[in-house]
Amino acid sequence: MVTRKFGRTLLYLGLIVGGFFYIYPFLWMVSASFKTLPEFARGGLSLIPQTIHWQNYLIAWREAEFSRYFLNTVALATIPTITSLISTSMAGYALATRRFPGRKIYIGGAVVMMFLPHGLTVIPVFMLIHKLGLLHTLLGVMLPSMGGTLMQALFFLGYYSSISTGAKTLEEAARVDGAGFFQTYWRIMMPLGRPMFATLGILAFISGWNNFYWPLVISLGDPKLRTLPVGLYAFRGEHITEWTLLCAGTTMALIPIILLFLFFQRYIIEGLAGAIKM
Amino acid sequence: MNTEKKELSINYPVKKRGFWQQVKENLSAYTFLTPMTLAWVAFGLYPMIASYWIVLYEWSGIGEPTRYVGLANFARVISDPFFWKAFRNSFIYAGFQVPIQLFLALVLAMTLNLKWLKGKAVFRTIFFLPSLMSRAIIGLVLGLMLSPFNGVINEWLIHLHIIKQGIDWLGDPRTAFPTIIAVGIWQTLGINMIYFSAGLQAIPNELYEVAALDGSNALQRLFHITLPLIRPVFLIILILALIGSLNVFELVLVLTYGGPYYATEVVQTYIYKFAFAGTEISGGRTEVGFASAAALLMGIMVLALTGLQVLIVTRLRRKRAEYFEM
Known part of the structure; x- marks a missing residue:
């Protein structure tokens, strides 16, 4: 009994110490973002700044153009999330509830394409955006992810298939009431698919917020289009010693994701776990 | 008729x-x-x-590709020692990062799956947090912490008398790659912990109860129930982890930019430099056709590896199904 208690205490201790070191970089970052540059340069292991130096955030927001990066990131994370949910849920619903000619070929083609090797696809996407005349616009940054991923559509397909019997009964009833296919979708399928919308929506938002490669490539010729990760990367290259401003910027970039996770933990974890069980 | x-x-x-x-x-x-x-x-x-x-064109990326060169880009990639150096590095990264992080993730998932443990949600959040973050931004923060001048990690190690002098973690060719691998493990451990938790929770509790009635100990239950039953899930996790680590890009770009002296150059940074940034190897020019050939070659390589694993997964699944039918 005593050894068991001792073992358990040891495990708790290990988890607490390990957990502290695990999030230490974030604590350090937040702490550094409130320090003055001289205090930061002096070093020291204390996580509590001598004085709370709010100005880092103001300077970063106004003068280092983080406000622009922030808004670009918000746009890239929200708009494609909404449009992609609409397009992939419609596709998933149609594939799950209708036995139309070409359905099998469509699904088969999608799966095959997911497994084909891709070369450097970012170049053709760039060329396409260029030809559409969207190279220096925010729409050009967002457009490639606005339709959603095949993975998203397959998730919706799986979800709607699993509830298709019940859904069809509801749909029949709606049709008797004179609702068309679109009306049925907005009134029945959207509410029915709510858990999937929440999970896939949050995951899409996070991947949009963290997206790096495409924003990096498309903003090479136009710094106005930088998002937070790209902008902060560029900022470090241009202002190599403004450490505290950089920390204020990274804190601003990470906090929305932390908040999102704290509010929607269940959806995120279940969504990710669902991907493994599929 | x-x-x-x-x-x-x-x-x-x-x-x-x-x-x-x-x-x-x-x-x-x-x-x-x-x-x-x-x-x-x-x-x-x-x-x-x-x-x-x-891939079939020699093309700087400006204007339309016009100089058709057939498969010459592939031939050049295959004969470029810098490509093979990057290729080797990508596999070294995966070879260290994947087994270590999967082992740790499994241990952590099993620990956080213990019935009597309190505060699971808090611990899970803590270990999961780095996985949700932008890798580029994580790289920026850790780059500051690992700095040889006033980096806090050196300061801690000196303070604890583990080292006497600051180490240039990312600037020394001997420590740069291990450091990046460690950061990679730290960053992706959480997501794999979540995956393993999902696999563990799918194991029916009755199996453990029956085994306990039969007088088995914890170790026997681990080797005869837990590990065999999460094997199919394990292989999916392994595939995802392998693909992810073979395509490592942001962490390397931000932490070392492939340096020092190409010590940490991986395939994805190699491709990026040829396609967009220019590199000393190419004389500062961008070579999109060449970069595309390298990307396609890597894509095929990763696909072959995944295909092999999928074959193994389906075979194991079938075996397991037969086992349960009996």
């Missing part, structure tokens, strides 16, 4: 009309598929096919 033939001849046109009728009846379904399909063709299918085609 005669009537049958008649029926057939009647049936035939009905069937043909049936196809178009089916199409007509399902017009709304086609409408629903249109947005997804347009996006898929424009930003999925077309770029994929075009990426095969660009």
Whole structure:
């Protein structure tokens, strides 16, 4: 009994110490973002700044153009999330509830394409955006992810298939009431698919917020289009010693994701776990 | 006989009309598929096919590709020692990062799955947090912490008397790569912990209860129940982890930019430099056709590896199904 208690205490201790070191970089970052540059340069292991130096955030927001990066990131994370949910849920619903000619070929083609090797696809996407005349616009940054991923559509397909019997009964009833296919979708399928919308929506938002490669490539010729990760990367290259401003910027970039996770933990974890069980 | 033939001849046109009728009846379904399909063709299918085609050209990326060179880009990639150095590095990264992080993730998931443990949600959040963050931003923060001048990690180690002098973690060719691997493990451990938790929670509790009644100890239950039953899930996790680590890019770009002296150059940073940034190896020029060839080669390599693993997964699944049928 005593050894068991001792073992358990040891495990708790290990988890607490390990957990502290695990999030230490974030604590350090937040702490550094409130320090003055001289205090930061002096070093020291204390996580509590001598004085709370709010100005880092103001300077970063106004003068280092983080406000622009922030808004670009918000746009890239929200708009494609909404449009992609609409397009992939419609596709998933149609594939799950209708036995139309070409359905099998469509699904088969999608799966095959997911497994084909891709070369450097970012170049053709760039060329396409260029030809559409969207190279220096925010729409050009967002457009490639606005339709959603095949993975998203397959998730919706799986979800709607699993509830298709019940859904069809509801749909029949709606049709008797004179609702068309679109009306049925907005009134029945959207509410029915709510858990999937929440999970896939949050995951899409996070991947949009963290997206790096495409924003990096498309903003090479136009710094106005930088998002937070790209902008902060560029900022470090241009202002190599403004450490505290950089920390204020990274804190601003990470906090929305932390908040999102704290509010929607269940959806995120279940969504990710669902991907493994599929 | 005669009537049958008649029926057939009647049936035939009905069937043909049936196809178009089916199409007509399902017009709304086609409408629903249109947005997804347009996006898929424009930003999925077309770029994929075009990426095969660009490989055949020598092209700086400016204007239209016109200098057709056939498979010469592949030949150049294959004969470039810098590519093979990067290729080797990508596999070294995966070879260390994947086993270590999967082992740690499994241990952590099993620990946080213990029935009596309190505060699971808090611990899970803590270990999961780095996985949700932008790798580029994580790289920036850790780059500051690992700095040889006033980096806090050196300061801690000196303070604890582990080292006497600050180490240039990312600037020394001997420590740069291990450091990046460690950061990679720290960053992706959480997501794999979540995956393993999902696998562990799918194991029916009765199995453990029956085994406990039979007088088995914890170690026996681990080797005879837990590990065999999460094996199929484990292989999916392994595939995802392998693909992810072989395509490591942001962490390397931000932490070392492939340096010092190409010690940490991986395939993805190599490709990026040739396609967009220019590199000393190419004389500062961008070579999109060449970069595309390298990307395609890597894509095929990763695919072959994944295909092999999928084969193993399906074989194991079948074996498991047979086992349960008995």
